[in-house]
Amino acid sequence: MQERKITLSEKEIPRQWYNVVADMPNQPSPPLHPGTKQPIGPEDLAPLFPMPLIEQEVSTERWIDIPEEVLDVLALWRPTPLYRAYSLEKALGTPAKIFYKYEGVSPAGSHKTNTSIPQAYYNKISGTKRISSETGAGQWGSALSFACARFSLECTVYMVKVSYEQKPYRRSMIETWGAEVFPSPTDRTQAGQKIIAESPNSTGSLGIAISEAVEDAATHNDTKYALGSVLNHVLLHQTVIGLETKKQLEKAGEKADILIGACGGGSNFAGLAFPFVADKLAGENLRMIGVEPSACPTLTRGTYAYDFGDTVGLTPLVQMYTLGSSFVPPGIHAGGLRYHGESPLVSQLVHEKIFEAQAYHQNEVFKSAVLFAKTEGIIPAPESAHAVKSAVEEALRCKKDGKGETIVFNLSGHGHFDMASYDAYLGGSLKDYSLDDKLLDSSISKIPEV
Amino acid sequence: MQERKITLSEKEIPRQWYNVVADMPNQPSPPLHPGTKQPIGPEDLAPLFPMPLIEQEVSTERWIDIPEEVLDVLALWRPTPLYRAYSLEKALGTPAKIFYKYEGVSPAGSHKTNTSIPQAYYNKISGTKRISSETGAGQWGSALSFACARFSLECTVYMVKVSYEQKPYRRSMIETWGAEVFPSPTDRTQAGQKIIAESPNSTGSLGIAISEAVEDAATHNDTKYALGSVLNHVLLHQTVIGLETKKQLEKAGEKADILIGACGGGSNFAGLAFPFVADKLAGENLRMIGVEPSACPTLTRGTYAYDFGDTVGLTPLVQMYTLGSSFVPPGIHAGGLRYHGESPLVSQLVHEKIFEAQAYHQNEVFKSAVLFAKTEGIIPAPESAHAVKSAVEEALRCKKDGKGETIVFNLSGHGHFDMASYDAYLGGSLKDYSLDDKLLDSSISKIPEV
Numbered sequence: 001m002q003e004r005k006i007t008l009s010e011k012e013i014p015r016q017w018y019n020v021v022a023d024m025p026n027q028p029s030p031p032l033h034p035g036t037k038q039p040i041g042p043e044d045l046a047p048l049f050p051m052p053l054i055e056q057e058v059s060t061e062r063w064i065d066i067p068e069e070v071l072d073v074l075a076l077w078r079p080t081p082l083y084r085a086y087s088l089e090k091a092l093g094t095p096a097k098i099f100y101k102y103e104g105v106s107p108a109g110s111h112k113t114n115t116s117i118p119q120a121y122y123n124k125i126s127g128t129k130r131i132s133s134e135t136g137a138g139q140w141g142s143a144l145s146f147a148c149a150r151f152s153l154e155c156t157v158y159m160v161k162v163s164y165e166q167k168p169y170r171r172s173m174i175e176t177w178g179a180e181v182f183p184s185p186t187d188r189t190q191a192g193q194k195i196i197a198e199s200p201n202s203t204g205s206l207g208i209a210i211s212e213a214v215e216d217a218a219t220h221n222d223t224k225y226a227l228g229s230v231l232n233h234v235l236l237h238q239t240v241i242g243l244e245t246k247k248q249l250e251k252a253g254e255k256a257d258i259l260i261g262a263c264g265g266g267s268n269f270a271g272l273a274f275p276f277v278a279d280k281l282a283g284e285n286l287r288m289i290g291v292e293p294s295a296c297p298t299l300t301r302g303t304y305a306y307d308f309g310d311t312v313g314l315t316p317l318v319q320m321y322t323l324g325s326s327f328v329p330p331g332i333h334a335g336g337l338r339y340h341g342e343s344p345l346v347s348q349l350v351h352e353k354i355f356e357a358q359a360y361h362q363n364e365v366f367k368s369a370v371l372f373a374k375t376e377g378i379i380p381a382p383e384s385a386h387a388v389k390s391a392v393e394e395a396l397r398c399k400k401d402g403k404g405e406t407i408v409f410n411l412s413g414h415g416h417f418d419m420a421s422y423d424a425y426l427g428g429s430l431k432d433y434s435l436d437d438k439l440l441d442s443s444i445s446k447i448p449e450v
Numbered sequence: 451m452q453e454r455k456i457t458l459s460e461k462e463i464p465r466q467w468y469n470v471v472a473d474m475p476n477q478p479s480p481p482l483h484p485g486t487k488q489p490i491g492p493e494d495l496a497p498l499f500p501m502p503l504i505e506q507e508v509s510t511e512r513w514i515d516i517p518e519e520v521l522d523v524l525a526l527w528r529p530t531p532l533y534r535a536y537s538l539e540k541a542l543g544t545p546a547k548i549f550y551k552y553e554g555v556s557p558a559g560s561h562k563t564n565t566s567i568p569q570a571y572y573n574k575i576s577g578t579k580r581i582s583s584e585t586g587a588g589q590w591g592s593a594l595s596f597a598c599a600r601f602s603l604e605c606t607v608y609m610v611k612v613s614y615e616q617k618p619y620r621r622s623m624i625e626t627w628g629a630e631v632f633p634s635p636t637d638r639t640q641a642g643q644k645i646i647a648e649s650p651n652s653t654g655s656l657g658i659a660i661s662e663a664v665e666d667a668a669t670h671n672d673t674k675y676a677l678g679s680v681l682n683h684v685l686l687h688q689t690v691i692g693l694e695t696k697k698q699l700e701k702a703g704e705k706a707d708i709l710i711g712a713c714g715g716g717s718n719f720a721g722l723a724f725p726f727v728a729d730k731l732a733g734e735n736l737r738m739i740g741v742e743p744s745a746c747p748t749l750t751r752g753t754y755a756y757d758f759g760d761t762v763g764l765t766p767l768v769q770m771y772t773l774g775s776s777f778v779p780p781g782i783h784a785g786g787l788r789y790h791g792e793s794p795l796v797s798q799l800v801h802e803k804i805f806e807a808q809a810y811h812q813n814e815v816f817k818s819a820v821l822f823a824k825t826e827g828i829i830p831a832p833e834s835a836h837a838v839k840s841a842v843e844e845a846l847r848c849k850k851d852g853k854g855e856t857i858v859f860n861l862s863g864h865g866h867f868d869m870a871s872y873d874a875y876l877g878g879s880l881k882d883y884s885l886d887d888k889l890l891d892s893s894i895s896k897i898p899e900v
Contacts, residue, residue: 002522002525003460003525004460004525004526005460005525005526007457007459007460009457010453010454010455010457072452075452075453075454075455076454076455076533076826076827077827083526087600105555106827107823107827107828107829109866146827149823149824150537150824150827168869168870168873169619169866169869169870172869172870172872172873172876173829173866173869173872175872175873175876176820176823176829176869176872176876177823177824178824370626373557373599373626373627374599374600374627374628376526377526377527377556377557377596377600378557379557379623379626416559416619416623416866416867417866419618419619419622419623419626420618420619420622422622422623422625422626423618423622423625426622426625426626
């Protein structure tokens with residue numbers, strides 16, 4: 001019997017998060033105030049986030065302790081397994097070794113709980129009574145609802161209306177853990193009321209839902225806001241993925257040649273890759289690839305500039321790869337990758353050529369996902385399937401070149417709530433979208449000068 | 451940090467299945483031919499099953515080797531974790547220790563893959579080209595489709611029409627792994643054609659789907675039939691659950707006082723409990739409880755008699771607890787527990803008072819399931835939730851009596867494809883069904899004399 005799973009004991013869960021900022025060749029550019037365009041300070045973020053998370057957001061310390069109370073919940077599903085994909089390798093006939101880190105074992109089915117738990121914890125000890133947030137496809141909303149249940153916090157989720165209606169089971173999951181969910185736009189906020197007045201039949205967008213969640217937090221003293229990706233502290237929390245992977249590769253006697261993760265806001269790719277950045281900077285021969293949809297190719301076709309994180313222009317300006325905050329991505333099934341921007345930290349590392357980026361169309365992505373399901377068993381989330389596709393491509397390149405490279409990718413979640421997208425793929429009705437150059441030029445031209 | 455997960459390494463996956471027949475105080479009564487009512491032999495089963503499975507069905511050997519090729523696939527998710535439910539214990543304020551064995555980590559999300567893999571394997575080495583089967587809620591159909599993908603077998607699933615329409619995502623899952631699925635009744639079989647002629651709007655039933663799958667296998671030389679519960683060889687394959695649990699309890703320095711599993715056909719309860727039967731017979735103080743829905747109370751209100759396994763009366767007669775093969779269970783959400791009979795081996799051990807049985811209504815079952823989800827994180831399948839409810843009841847009894855008993859239950863699957871039932875529960879629209887005594891008397895009166 002070949003050993004497929006490289007497991008760690010509970011005692012081997014990382015006790016500290018790794019902060020990549022400490023090892024980056026250049027310090028990150030500061031976020032700017034959307035009005036004054038001057039660097040913002042912690043006090044600007046205080047209405048939205050509790051102070052321990054703001055401290056993490058701006059920290060330059062290399063290691064940050066994970067509180068015991070957080071570890072105690074992470075231990076429900078961590079350490080997660082690292083699998084050797086023997087069956088996929090065999091199906092591809094590749095000399096490459098393929099490993100995947102499986103984050104779908106969390107109660108909510110994705111890596112998102114790695115950050116929802118510490119975010120809920122720090123809010124709890126800071127006196128927050130309620131957390132508001134938005135969710136698109138529902139992975140973040142369910143992860144946050146689970147975390148709030150664990151720390152006895154109330155939770156309000158603004159779910160993009162079209163997802164609320166099309167993905168009722170993610171909504172049920174959020175409700176089962178006790179959060180309240182509203183289809184956004186709602187009449188609970190001024191932002192929502194304004195949208196409804198303008199377009200009574202609006203099916204919502206992530207941008208609108210963010211505006212509603214932020215307004216909810218900003219207008220209630222006992223309420224804070226939480227975000228599921230993009231921000232430094234969110235990526236920090238995800239580094240448990242890469243830290244465990246390092247230990248597991250050591251156990252297996254392997255060294256990664258390529259690390260791969262899907263990129264929306266950047267947190268699952270960063271979670272895997274950040275703990276390896278210092279090795280690469282120290283001269284190790286290692287490729288780290290962020291994979292995005294061709295329909296929303298932020299890293300591969302966007303511009304590196306200061307831009308808003310949301311559509312409405314209420315958030316601070318951050319330096320990142322962006323398609324322009326007015327860019328509306330087409331309705332691909334990987335809802336979690338439909339974001340005009342990218343985490344500033346991941347963007348900077350791509351800009352400085354420490355990370356690479358690739359883009360694929362959704363039909364070729366689902367083709368790899370189905371091959372993966374038939375060989376390795378697990379049905380990948382559409383987002384995670386982008387990492388599968390890249391791993392398959394790299395493995396086939398190795399086959400062509402006769403190279404036995406070691407490829408490690410992050411299988412960030414399962415697709416149990418995304419079977420409609422598999423239906424569409426198997427039924428041949430899935431559309432590939434090419435980027436409209438004029439549309440891109442137009443949205444990039446609207447990026448503000450700083 | 452409290453240690454929540456008791457894990458085993460891949461090397462600790464059991465290498466042999468345990469056959470409880472070797473240790474039963476009385477040998478099981480033989481199945482009878484539906485026509486002659488004489489004991490049947492292996493040759494009667496040969497049109498439906500490959501010989502290695504028939505040999506297991508009638509074996510009296512205590513230990514049966516698990517083939518290397520089967521172990522190699524089981525290792526994708528086995529050994530499964532045994533969890534200490536600290537958070538649930540705390541919420542209940544009980545001095546009892548609660549453990550749960552989590553089988554939802556399999557690719558198809560339930561324990562069913564423990565038997566679909568060996569069934570597909572033995573069919574493959576016996577020359578079978580295609581397997582036909584039925585599925586109700588879809589757990590068995592998806593587990594079988596996954597197994598057939600692994601061993602390059604074709605697979606045809608007859609899915610009860612109402613489930614096919616109400617649970618499209620289980621169907622998508624079956625199709626993603628490559629099986630063909632038909633809403634039963636179909637016009638592909640004489641059995642289906644007959645039903646459609648009689649009731650053109652039939653939404654199907656498990657009984658009809660079984661008839662179609664059996665006919666499909668019996669009328670095609672290259673095709674065999676597979677069943678997901680009830681039969682001796684199926685329960686045998688599930689004993690990996692209890693064998694692992696034994697090792698894990700030893701590791702944790704614990705001894706079970708109570709073992710609990712939900713009971714439909716009996717395979718997940720048997721999988722946990724069978725490996726402990728010899729201990730109980732040797733004098734150990736151990737309770738083993740099968741839990742069923744009050745709406746379909748086979749073990750608690752049925753009669754112990756020879757009866758048909760299917761509604762149409764085509765299968766052999768087996769001695770078991772039964773509500774009568776004409777009994778139609780109400781439409782509770784735990785579709786996997788809607789069966790008029792019970793595995794003969796489990797039935798005999800209940801009859802001989804080695805096992806106990808309990809029944810609960812679905813609203814109280816879902817109440818426990820939501821408490822479990824909020825404390826332990828995992829959302830249980832409605833079937834598995836029956837075991838949760840029983841564990842909660844036993845833990846509350848321990849609280850009342852001040853007893854620190856050790857309770858171990860089988861969390862046989864997750865509820866990701868059953869969120870509609872949580873919706874119904876949370877929305878207050880879930881109905882509890884009391885058994886109609888006249889209906890029961892009538893269906894029991896139709897049990898044939900042997």
